[in-house]
Amino acid sequence: MSARRIGVYICYCGGNISDYVDCEKVRNAIAGEEGVVVAKTTMFACSDASQQEIIEDIQQQKLDGMVVASCSPTLHLFTFRGVANRAGLNPYLYVQVNLREQCSWAHTDVPAQATEKAVHLVRAGIAKARLTESLDKIRIDTVPRALVVGGGIAGLRAALALSDLGISVFVAEKSEKVGGWVAEMGRMYPHERRGSDLIAKLVEEIGARENIKVFTHAELTAKSGSVGDFSVQLSVADQTIPLNVGTIVVTTGFGSYEPAPGEFGYGTEGVLTLPEFKRLLDESKGPLVYRGKPVNSIVYVYCVGSRGSSKKEKPNTYCSRYCCNAAMHASSVAHDLSPSLHQFHLFRDIRTYGKYELLYEEARSKGAVFLKFDEQQPPEVEKVDGHFRVQLKDQLTFGDEIQIESDLVVLVTGMEARADKSLNDVLKLPLGLDNFFKEIHPKLRPVETVIDGVFIAGAAQAPRNSAESVASALAATAKSAALLKKGYVELEPLVAVVDTEACTWCSECVCTCPYAAIEKVTAGSKEVAQINSALCKGCGCCVPACPKGALGVKGYTDRQIRAMIDAMGASHE
Amino acid sequence: MEQGGGTAAQEFRPEILVFSTATISDIGVDLAGSSHLHYPPTAVAIPLPCSSGVRPDWVLYALTHGFDGVFIAADGTDCPFVPDCTDRTAKLVGRTQDLLREHGIPPQRLKMAAICSVCAESFQKHMKYFFEEIKKLGPSTKAG
Numbered sequence: 001m002s003a004r005r006i007g008v009y010i011c012y013c014g015g016n017i018s019d020y021v022d023c024e025k026v027r028n029a030i031a032g033e034e035g036v037v038v039a040k041t042t043m044f045a046c047s048d049a050s051q052q053e054i055i056e057d058i059q060q061q062k063l064d065g066m067v068v069a070s071c072s073p074t075l076h077l078f079t080f081r082g083v084a085n086r087a088g089l090n091p092y093l094y095v096q097v098n099l100r101e102q103c104s105w106a107h108t109d110v111p112a113q114a115t116e117k118a119v120h121l122v123r124a125g126i127a128k129a130r131l132t133e134s135l136d137k138i139r140i141d142t143v144p145r146a147l148v149v150g151g152g153i154a155g156l157r158a159a160l161a162l163s164d165l166g167i168s169v170f171v172a173e174k175s176e177k178v179g180g181w182v183a184e185m186g187r188m189y190p191h192e193r194r195g196s197d198l199i200a201k202l203v204e205e206i207g208a209r210e211n212i213k214v215f216t217h218a219e220l221t222a223k224s225g226s227v228g229d230f231s232v233q234l235s236v237a238d239q240t241i242p243l244n245v246g247t248i249v250v251t252t253g254f255g256s257y258e259p260a261p262g263e264f265g266y267g268t269e270g271v272l273t274l275p276e277f278k279r280l281l282d283e284s285k286g287p288l289v290y291r292g293k294p295v296n297s298i299v300y301v302y303c304v305g306s307r308g309s310s311k312k313e314k315p316n317t318y319c320s321r322y323c324c325n326a327a328m329h330a331s332s333v334a335h336d337l338s339p340s341l342h343q344f345h346l347f348r349d350i351r352t353y354g355k356y357e358l359l360y361e362e363a364r365s366k367g368a369v370f371l372k373f374d375e376q377q378p379p380e381v382e383k384v385d386g387h388f389r390v391q392l393k394d395q396l397t398f399g400d401e402i403q404i405e406s407d408l409v410v411l412v413t414g415m416e417a418r419a420d421k422s423l424n425d426v427l428k429l430p431l432g433l434d435n436f437f438k439e440i441h442p443k444l445r446p447v448e449t450v451i452d453g454v455f456i457a458g459a460a461q462a463p464r465n466s467a468e469s470v471a472s473a474l475a476a477t478a479k480s481a482a483l484l485k486k487g488y489v490e491l492e493p494l495v496a497v498v499d500t501e502a503c504t505w506c507s508e509c510v511c512t513c514p515y516a517a518i519e520k521v522t523a524g525s526k527e528v529a530q531i532n533s534a535l536c537k538g539c540g541c542c543v544p545a546c547p548k549g550a551l552g553v554k555g556y557t558d559r560q561i562r563a564m565i566d567a568m569g570a571s572h573e
Numbered sequence: 574m575e576q577g578g579g580t581a582a583q584e585f586r587p588e589i590l591v592f593s594t595a596t597i598s599d600i601g602v603d604l605a606g607s608s609h610l611h612y613p614p615t616a617v618a619i620p621l622p623c624s625s626g627v628r629p630d631w632v633l634y635a636l637t638h639g640f641d642g643v644f645i646a647a648d649g650t651d652c653p654f655v656p657d658c659t660d661r662t663a664k665l666v667g668r669t670q671d672l673l674r675e676h677g678i679p680p681q682r683l684k685m686a687a688i689c690s691v692c693a694e695s696f697q698k699h700m701k702y703f704f705e706e707i708k709k710l711g712p713s714t715k716a717g
């Protein structure tokens with residue numbers, strides 16, 4: 001006997017469902033189910049009129065459960081939770097049944113069987129709804145402070161922007177000074193300003209802010225708490241500094257690909273990576289000289305360490321994005337230093353995207369020559385009598401064998417994720433297949449990670465130039481501020497729970513939780529597991545680990561799953 | 574509309590329970606539907622947050638309460654929660670198959686595959702194939 005009062009609404013979806021599923025038949029089949037007091041069909045459940053009708057039913061019939069059998073929950077779960085909410089019904093007493101994507105549309109060929117399936121699905125929804133409970137969002141007060149990990153251009157710009165919004169910022173920089181790669185750079189594209197000047201200006205501005213504190217030689221060594229209220233520990237020189245912050249922005253940047261010995265002659269004097277060549281340019285005042293010898297010609301080899309090109313065991317498969325642009329720019333800077341220089345660019349594809357096409361134009365107009373090689377037949381570099389001899393088959397002239405003599409070979413090396421295991425042991429952020437930090441979704445939820453309150457930005461996320469790094473840093477700032485300025489956050493209550501009667505604190509579950517949300521507490525006279533609901537993401541991967549069956553996730557409880565199985569399976573016995 | 578295990582063997586249409594995941598594989602199952610990729614209508618899905626949260630005794634329960642096969646549509650590497658979710662789910666499947674053997678149920682009644690949010694065709698293929706495989710096994714035993 002269920003004392004529940006459930007309203008069930010079966011949607012025609014204007015024919016999308018009712019053309020294949022006999023909705024009236026479904027309604028008649030379920031109208032007598034235990035606990036069902038309202039069973040209706042509707043042309044469009046999501047229309048204003050239908051929503052209003054549902055609200056009236058909830059109020060007049062004193063419903064304490066609601067099922068809408070319509071489209072996929074990805075479309076309207078929140079719509080109908082909203083309807084429940086407006087009617088004064090707790091939104092977690094609502095269950096959505098997917099009759100369109102997973103029934104009518106999938107079985108347009110067999111309407112009778114689709115109708116039969118629809119009945120099962122709606123029955124399962126009702127069975128689940130009978131076991132729903134009212135839940136409240138988890139509310140956490142936030143601390144108006146942020147921690148920025150990594151003081152490169154992305155981190156410094158994030159710190160200033162947060163400070164502008166009235167949020168206090170701590171910057172933790174691992175090395176002896178802030179600024180990252182850009183601090184070491186001379187002329188940069190596209191603005192032709194010196195990187196070191198840009199950073200000096202940012203550092204000066206930060207120095208003038210009372211609400212920014214920069215720590216150098218600093219590393220994040222511990223993190224606990226959750227979104228809005230993290231307790232973190234920095235190890236600064238040999239001191240430990242505890243801090244309390246509401247959000248964490250991770251801007252730890254990138255590493256540069258280091259070629260394998262012998263990869264396009266790497267290891268031989270005169271074969272330089274792109275950062276090494278950039279340094280040579282930045283240090284030159286007049287015509288280019290390398291180790292005391294004038295440089296008259298340069299060969300550039302593109303995509304080294306990117307797009308599958310590598311002598312290493314696991315080549316990076318992605319395009320590093322910045323290197324075509326940076327190599328074109330370097331070529332123009334080199335020309336400006338030594339106008340008689342001969343420059344040969346051996347590329348696979350030129351990816352000077354968007355306005356950076358101008359860099360390509362400029363390099364060409366300064367006399368650079370472009371030759372295209374096939375990835376299956378990369379150029380060969382040898383050193384003969386103090387000079388390089390580079391051979392390739394040029395695809396632009398239908399595979400002509402070309403030999404070039406040069407003084408320097410520049411390997412246009414890509415970006416790599418920093419191999420910083422100790423940081424991620426603390427942060428526990430998911431990494432992509434490319435080993436960079438992974439955002440939840442590049443379009444729907446950029447810069448957010450699965451750890452609420454921890455954002456990623458800059459080249460720590462993916463290969464990026466400095467403008468792109470700063471843009472993402474400002475996105476992370478905006479998201480941090482949106483969270484902290486409100487004063488509190490609300491989290492989904494669909495988290496794991498422990499049945500303390502059944503739990504014996506065998507601790508089997510503890511290590512299964514990727515978010516370290518399971519802790520030991522004393523309940524009465526015994527020790528049991530407890531879920532920190534602010535840390536728990538409700539994934540449920542701890543659930544099968546419990547030998548006592550003491551764990552469950554709200555909204556997906558053991559009783560609910562079995563009831564759904566009964567509702568759908570029993571009818572076939 | 575009456576069908577199922579008891580009657581003539583040629584009419585046997587295996588009932589398949591799919592454990593999908595709300596944010597990834599269920600979206601792939603949706604896409605199969607919105608692309609009108611037909612698969613056996615006796616397959617029904619219960620979405621969970623993550624496939625590594627399927628309890629072995631749920632599978633046993635399903636196979637003794639009207640279902641003839643259980644298919645776990647795992648997230649593959651896309652899982653937003655658990656980075657090693659596929660490995661965990663695979664281990665779980667192993668554990669569950671042991672449990673099924675203990676109860677005299679052929680372990681082939683449980684199958685797992687990674688279904689991503691755009692894996693509509695792969696889901697359809699898996700369903701059709703699994704349906705035929707289970708058909709060969711005949712109806713699963715009932716509770717008792």
Ligand SMILES: Cc1cc2nc3c(=O)[nH]c(=O)nc-3n(C[C@H](O)[C@H](O)[C@H](O)COP(=O)(O)OP(=O)(O)OC[C@H]3O[C@@H](n4cnc5c(N)ncnc54)[C@H](O)[C@@H]3O)c2cc1C
Nearest residue numbers: 150152153154174180181188189253254458459464465466
């Ligand atoms: C050769 C070369 C030329 C380039 N030329 C240009 C150009 O002309 N124009 C352009 O727009 N871009 C250029 N770029 C790209 C540019 O360097 C990057 O886009 C930019 O540096 C990214 O900034 P970031 O702050 O994300 O990372 P980074 O510059 O890498 O800064 C990251 C900071 O985090 C710190 N850090 C790392 N790990 C930790 C940790 N665990 N804890 C605390 N701190 C940590 C690092 O010490 C560093 O200070 C070039 C890059 C290269 C290699």
Ligand code: SF4
Nearest residue numbers: 306319320321323324
């Ligand atoms: S940006 Fe250019 S050089 Fe760099 S990996 Fe991509 S295509 Fe190759």
Ligand code: SF4
Nearest residue numbers: 503504506507509546
């Ligand atoms: S595995 Fe189960 S019984 Fe053991 S500590 Fe965790 S919840 Fe308690």
